[in-house]
Amino acid sequence: MATETHEFQVEARQLLQLMIHSVYSNKDVFLRELVSNASDALDKLRLEKLRDDSLDADVSDPHIEIGIDDDARTLTVRDNGIGMSYDEVVQLIGTIAHSGTAKFLRELRESKDEAGAEGLIGQFGVGFYSGFMVADEVSLVTRRAGESHGTRWSSRGEGTYTLETVDRAPQGTSVTLHLKPADPENQLHDYTAPWKIREIVKRYSDFITWPIRMLPEDSATADPSDGAPGPETLNSMKALWARPRDEVSDDEYHELYKHIGHDWRDPLETVRLQAEGTFEYQALLFLPAHAPYDLFTRDYQRGLQLYVRRVLIMDDCEALLPPYLRFVKGVVDAADLSLNVSREILQQDRHIEMMRRRLTKKVLSTLKDMKAKDQDRYATFWREFGTVLKEGLVTDSENRDAILAVASFTSTHHDTEPTTLQQYVERMKEGQDDIYYLTGESRQSIENSPHMEAFRDRGIEVLLLTDPVDEVWADAVGEYEGKKLWSVAKGRIDLDAEEEGTGTTEGEREQRAEEYAGLLGWMGEQLDEDIKEVRLSSRLTVSPACVVSDAQDLTPALENMYRAMGQEVPTAKRILELNPDHRLVKGLNQAYKERADHTELAETTELLHGLAVLAEGGRPKEPARFVRLMADRLERAL
Ligand code: ADP
Secondary structure (H helix, E strand, O other): OEEEEEEEHHHHHHHHHHHHOOOOOOEEEEEEEEHHHHHHHHHHHHHHEEEEEEOOOOOOOEEEEEEEEEOEEEEEEEEOOOOOOOHHHHHHHHHOOOOOOOOOHHHEEEEEEEEHHHHHHHHOHHHHHHHHHEEEEEEEEEEEEOOOOOOEEEOOOOOOOEEEEEEOOOEEEEEEEEOOOOOOOOHHOOOHHHHHHHHHHHHHHOOOOOOOEEOOOOOOOOOHOOOOOHHHOOOOOOOOHHOOOOHHHHHHHHHHHHHOOOOOOOOEEEEEEEEEEOOOEEEEEOOOOOOOOOOOOOOOOOOEEEEOOEEEEEEEEHHOHHHHOOEEEEEEOOOOOOOOOHHHHHHHOOOHHHHHHEEEEEEEEHHHHHHHHHHHHHHHHHHHHHHHHHHHHHHOOOHHHHHHOOOOEOOOOOOHHHHHHHHHHHHHHOOOOOEEEEOOOOHHHHHOOOHHHHHHOOOOEEHHHHHHHHHHHHHHHHOOOOOEEEEEOEEEHHHHHHOOHHHHHHHEEEHHHHHHHHHHHHHHOOOOOEEEEEOOOOOOOOEEEEEEEOOOOOOOOHHHHHHHHOOOOOOOOOOEEEEEHHHHHHHHHHHHHOOOOOHHHHHHHHHHHHHHHHHOOOOOOOOHHHHHHHHHHHHHHH
């Protein structure tokens, strides 16, 4: 086949431009990226061969090879791993699959300064393309294991790349970088120097479990029989989790994290676990410092790498951690598992189940320690992953208390500092029996909700919950240390009973109830379609009315959530509460008693209901009609 010229996908082209004119100061990492890809390719080959023994592939000496040609100024990284088919090259190297990349590029254009660009590159990582930081041309020859033809890809990074099928190519992938001209001022960046390559590999890729060999410089011409030096293995290949703890530096752990997490940034926390006894295993887990953009999408690839005695048998073993810890990356190496297990079997395996329970507890106890010892780090963790962790309150009742111990929530107690339930309980007022919360879209909208009025007035703390999952867990958890979790938008709130000696007395309330009985009954009939009851409120101090849910009913937000999950739920009618101290409500009662014709009052009732719905962030049943009635009233008030 002849050489074809293809155009890069737009995003890929933009990213390449960025690499070529790179502002990223640590250019050495390009080698880490190429070695990381090569190592993955060797892992994949082994896994594929494990699953399908008939695969026609050479697995006799898996390794990575680095070759330097000083005269041609090229650097080649070769692996004899899985390789890529023609289509895979087009798909994997010519386009950028990550949907986050578009967002990345947009942010990049907006942040015109170089420091911003550098930060963004570090955030997203650019893998293979990072070669263009140091090379003005990159070519790649690859042959997929089991296929007969190879593919040659080449590009100068300027909008197009060429592709051709080649008859003969060794199995695996070889990437050749045509290095940019040497900078006599800056020897540090001379990637044709063997010491430089040694240093980079040692620093970033020592733990790679496959041998990384450097070929002697003149290996192309040397005669192997004349005693010329052979390839030199650059890495120790020792699995970090198998080395004594005090022999491994934080940097080494971080490099492993970057390799398996495909992240360019350091992790927030490294967790080591060594299980001895009848079922031995080692785990090395990482809590990332940043939530990936796709954490809440179906595409998110969760799972840990599962090894059996240093042999990788699964790249993304989901069964090792519950879904609410899906952000955790890492490695588990077990001594006694079958090498040949399928995903389905793993899901039910007793040992896997044992490991999952232990790892879950370990992660949660690590978070507890972090919270106790390092508030800043914990705050970062919670900001990035709190929403995910809260899912566990619903799905993992066994660890509920441990999750609650590290969960924190915004609250009316403080503008910026979140609180734990423990701290809330310690601050509870004399006579307060329940933990109050309110859910909504934002802190501001919750704080301004009419439901909050009486609480604000009396200085009673309310948790302000803004994640969709909050309603669900609050409902599922129900209580904490014997205190009920109570939504301030649900049921009857009787703060006077809690706080004796203030507000209205029993006698006064009865008298009021009598005064309003007629109006409430009549309004109830008017709103019968949407409202189950109209009653007087003890929640309100400023607003005339609000709608609340009955204690045992689902709130509208929960109803919507269940519907979004495909469950059928009936719409629960709500309750309209009136503020008997409000002039509008007082006037309404008077008018109801004095007038014989209630036509206009029926409209007022409808408007009052609409306003209450609006105030909690909902929408009136018939917005157009609501607006017309309202405009009419405003006009008459002129
Ligand atoms: P990432 O490694 O983060 O996925 P890259 O841009 O580095 O992103 O690589 C894109 C894809 O190209 C890889 O996911 C892999 O499927 C493929 N690839 C890259 N290098 C190799 C290689 N040496 N052997 C086989 N496939 C490779």
